[in-house]
Amino acid sequence: MTAHDRPGRPPWWADSALYQVYPRSFADSNGDGVGDLDGVTAHLDYLHWLGVEALWLNPVMVSPMADHGYDVADPRDIDPLFGDLAALDRLVAAAHERGIKVTMDLVPNHTSSAHPWFAEALAAKPGSPERDRYFFRDGRGPDGELPPNNWVSVFGGPAWTRVSVPDGPGQWYLHLFDVSQPDLNWDNPEVFADFERTLRFWLDRGVDGFRIDVSHGMAKPAGLPDMPVTDVKLLAHQDDDPRFNRPGVHAIHRAIRSVMDDYPDAVSIGEVWVHDNAQFAEYLRPDELHLAFNFRLLQSDFDATEIRTAIDNSLAAVALVDATATWALENHDVERAVTRYGGGALGLDRARAMALVLLALPGAVFVYNGQELGLPNVELPDWALQDPVWERSGHTERGRDGCRVPMPWSGDAPAFGFSDTPNTWLPIPPQWAGLTVEQQRSEHTSTLSLYRQALAIRRSRTELSGSQIDWLDALPGMLVFRRGGLICALNAGDRPVDLPEGQLVLTSAPATEGVLPPNTAAWLV
Secondary structure (H helix, E strand, C coil): CCHHHCCCCCCHHHHCEEEEECHHHCCCCCCCCCCCHHHHHHCHHHHHHHCCCEEEECCCEECCCCCCCCCCCEEEEECCCCCCHHHHHHHHHHHHHCCCEEEEEECCCECCCCCHHHHHHHHCCCCCCCHHHECEECCECHHHCECCCCCECCCCCECEEEEEECCEEEEEEECCCCCCCCEECCCCHHHHHHHHHHHHHHHHCCCCEEEECCCCCCCCCCCCCCCCCCCCCCCCCCCCCCCCCCCCHHHHHHHHHHHHCCCCCCEEEEECCCCCHHHHHHCCCCCCCCEEECCHHHHCCCCHHHHHHHHHHHHHHHHCCCCCCEEECCCCCCCCHHHHCCCHHHHHHHHHHHHHHHHHCCCEEEEECCHHHCCCCCCCCHHHCCCHHHHHCCCCCCCCHHHCCCCCCCCCCCCCCCCCCCCCCCCCCHHHHHHCHHHHHCCCCCHHHHHHHHHHHHHHCCCCCCCCCEECCCCCCEEEEEECCEEEEEECCCCCEECCCCCEEEECCCCCCCEECCCEEEEEC
């Protein structure tokens, strides 16, 4: 049944709980210490039991893995590290048998430097059609020894690298990310034509949609003007940064949507790091993306005012174009919530409380693998770090590896059932013995049980309905809202408070005698 067959009913993604699988860290089926597609397939019963309705797979296409798959050398094949096309087909079929959709990550802003196109560009002359697929430019200064402009990479260092030619230094090429990730020139029609082939290749195999990496990228300003400020935080940028969020990006999304509309049940989900609500909403107009991550909630401290402001902002942004909100507290690029909210028992209490806030909100909700276990960020030793940010920052930024440590499934020692080898691609802390899926499944008060109960209520109870929320009066440090017939109350203060009136359905920590402790949330009907 397609969206066109059910008039008046919202599409499947409009109120779904989606589970983000970082494949290399989810489950290893062949004992090489790296997770893979068959490992995901082997744990679909767990995901069905947990109660998620769709998966988002981080990139599994052919890649040298300089940026763990976001440097794609062949966008229409599976990297042997993760399996092959048959493994992907098995996963999609098995997921669909369980009523679980599968979405994949696509990377349109750049390719790997190992992509055949880039090899052709390096072998071609300046001004050639092969080079026009990327951004090759002559340098500035004597003999072109300076980069074409002052742009910096979001991973640190310059955004330009000079290529060598037989008779000396040559042109420079643009890479807003790693040196191995040259930016594509989306003004070249070959680029979209190839991307359309990629979209149709996966959709025709039964994939249910895509998360589109750096959806606010792709379009570059004419003339590539200098950045007004180059001293910018790594992995961050503002809305007026000439490297991102250029008006021309919307024509690209309209072209992508025209392809997606040939597959009425498929969803496109944008990674959109844009702060201004009006500019953010432009990506969600009816002929562009279906969903887009708004990261305000993820970036908020554990503070009632900040959390409420983030929720209000996100809902106001999508309301401008009558779109669906998209929520997350964690992903593969940010510190895990337990650590972000203070670490230890305090951070875990707060992360559990925020899980109930998250899952009470209207729209699409994403849970990152291991979030449902209350995993903290890991302080890895220097020798273990693999994120290109570590090298490109001159070992000043530790990067994102700490939130990507493999899942602990069972047992009392690493690799905790993730792999047959203890030598996993990132080391798993032995202290995680109490956090395994096996351990938490049997504990009614565990974080895993809390997520499962909340997801079941979200999916099945009619009280949790509607696309709006109403804020209710609350004491300072409190946050209380009603969605449909359900009330969500969060105590982000430092003293116990009285619960709102109603029947208690679920709490993130014990709440007795009508009192909600600090760092706790509750659902009531």
